[in-house]
Amino acid sequence: MKFFEDIRFSEKLAQSNTPVILFSETLKSIREWLAEAYADNMPSAQLVKAYTHLMDELITRAWRYHFPELTDELTIAAVGGYGREELHYGSDIDLLILFERKPQDATREQLEIFIRFLWDIHLEVGHSVRSVRECVREARKDVSVITNLMEARFLDGSAMLFESMMEQTSPVKIWPPEKFFEAKLEEQKARHRRYDDTPYKLEPNIKESPGGLRDLHMILWLSRRLTGAADLKQLVSQNILRLEEYRQLVRSRNFLWKVRNGLHLLVGRSEDRLLFDYQRALAKQLHYRDSEDRLAVEQFMRRYYRTVRQISLLNEILIQSFQEKFDEASKQRLVNINPRFRTRGGYLETTDSEVFSNYPSALLEIFLLWQQHPRIKGIRADTIRELRRNLHRINHLFRRDPVNQHLFLEILRQPAGLTNVYRQMNRYGVLGAFIPAYDRISGQMQHDLFHIYTVDEHTMFVVRNLRRLNLAKYRHEFPLASELMAEVI
Structure with a gap:
């Protein structure tokens, strides 16, 4: 991996009349190394970091070749995924070039030559050239711009100029925490709607679908802006993330990174859609093998779906935690429901942290109460955590x-909210714990083009449609089926 550590590269560059060829060949060697390291099963986190740092070296050397004497007037920084040090084989290289004073024509021309040079060596580069003032102006208008700048990472040039930009786009100056939180939350909701609000489709997008890498990025963005945490580990020391949650997120992230790099290598370019035709090849690439009851591809996709469910759940818990910090006034609006549960600001919570351990039936009761009180918005973050920590209490006894059997049947009999509550019971792991057969179909897909959702997601649609038969306003659609449903219920 010693592409730049000795003097040979510098000597070759000094003697070369065709630097494009030298840089192209070096980039090709770096990508070949990545493919070999991936095949040798290098850990995902190590591979992604190493590849990012090699690209840092390549781009910095190209920058210094084109701007040997302007390092105090210009700054080059990595932004986006490159800024986060999360480069994969087919990732775009997003760059920000900062200037203090408006560049002269000769400098602008040299900047254009530099960007063309990066394209000529076969880098997929996205770039912006701005002053610090322009960065601030654009960031005020667009939450995606401030998000990009927030992740900026200095590469070369004037460190003072870079620090000035970071200081002037800090939460103290623009996008205060609550405003940023609201804008990013709306952005995530819109993205989830584009993917039908489900991570369980036949051909998910590893990056953009619910539970994908963007949901993980959302946790990082909110944490950085709201708490100043530079990474997930700092959230543990700030008591925002539990240690086991941190470990789950890291495992989930590393798995998705491995899948994403594998997908890029498989198709030879950037691709985040886990298309049907790629799934079998990826399963083989990741060493899954057919078993008696599951194909290799079904095992691979089951792990994928369970991974994104975990990310989606932790994304929900962290967002709920941040929301609760902003809702100071709502902490006073306590409404007792029974000795075990109350609402705070419209969200269900236990009256103390030992409710589920002292009264395990509360693991089902909480969902029945949710149905019976339509104004309840959801469950508070710490209560979700307590619920999941006590799932082991749902055993054969x-x-x-x-x-407990009565509570479960009462949930079925409620006149409203069944589909939503069933989805949440599945999401939090209660449904699979209470009905082990359901756990076996959780995240299970059938590798064909007919079934576009996982088996558990299809089951949810069946429950919804059966529920529809029991509602008076829909009985005219299928009168006989509605009559039979009424007899069953």
């Missing part, structure tokens, strides 16, 4: 307990 719990399932056979008449009280």
Whole structure:
């Protein structure tokens, strides 16, 4: 991996009349190294960091070749995924070039030559050239711009200019935490709607679908802007993220990174859609093998779906935690429901942290209460955590307990909210714990083009449609089926 550590590269560059060829060949060697390291099963986090740092060296050397004497007047910085040090084989290289004073024509021309040079050596480069003032102006208008700048990473040039830009776009100056939080939350909701609000489709997008890498980035963006945390680990020391949650996120991130790099290598370019035709090849690439009851590709996709469900859930918990910090006034609006539960600001919570351990039936009761009180918005973050920490209490004795069987049937009998509550029971792991057969279909897909969702997601649609038969306003659609449904219920 010693592409730049000895003097040979510098000597070759000094003697070369065709630097494009030298840089192109070096880039090709770097990409070949990445493919070999991936095939040798180098850990994802190590591979992504190493590749990013090699690109840093390549781009910095290209920059210094084109601007040997302007390092105090210009700054080059990495932004986006490159700024986060998360480059994959087919990732775009996003660059920000900063200037203090408006560049002279000769400098602008040299900047154009530099960008063309990067394209000529076969780098996919996105770039912007701005003054610090322009960065601030654009960032005020667009939350995606401030997000990009927030992740900026200095590469070369004037460090003072870079620090000035970071200081003038800090939360103290623009986009205060609550405003940033609201804008990013709306952005995430819109993105989720584009993917039908489900991570369980046949051909998910590793980056953009619910539970994908963007949901993980969302946690990082909010944490950085709201708490100053530079990475996930700092959230643990700030008591925002539990240690086990941190470990789950890292494992999930590393798996998605491995899948994404593998997908890029498979198709030879940037591609984030986990298309049907790629899934079988990726399963083989990741060493999955057919078993008696599951194809290799089904095992691979099951792990994918369970991974994104984990990210999606932790994304929800962290967002809820941040929301609660902003809703100071709502902390006083307590409404007791029974000795075990109350609402705070419209969200369900336990009256103390031992409710689920002292009264395990509350693991089902909480969902029945959610149905019976339509104004409840959801469950508070710490209560979700307590619920998940007590899932082990749902065992064979719990399932056979008449009280719990009655609670589950009462959930089925409620006149409204069944589909939503069933989805949340599945999301939090309660449904699979109470019905082990359901856990076995969770994240299970059938590798054909007919079934466009996982088996558990299809089951949710069946529950929704059966529920529809029992509602008076829909009985005219299928009268006989509605009549039979009424008899069953």
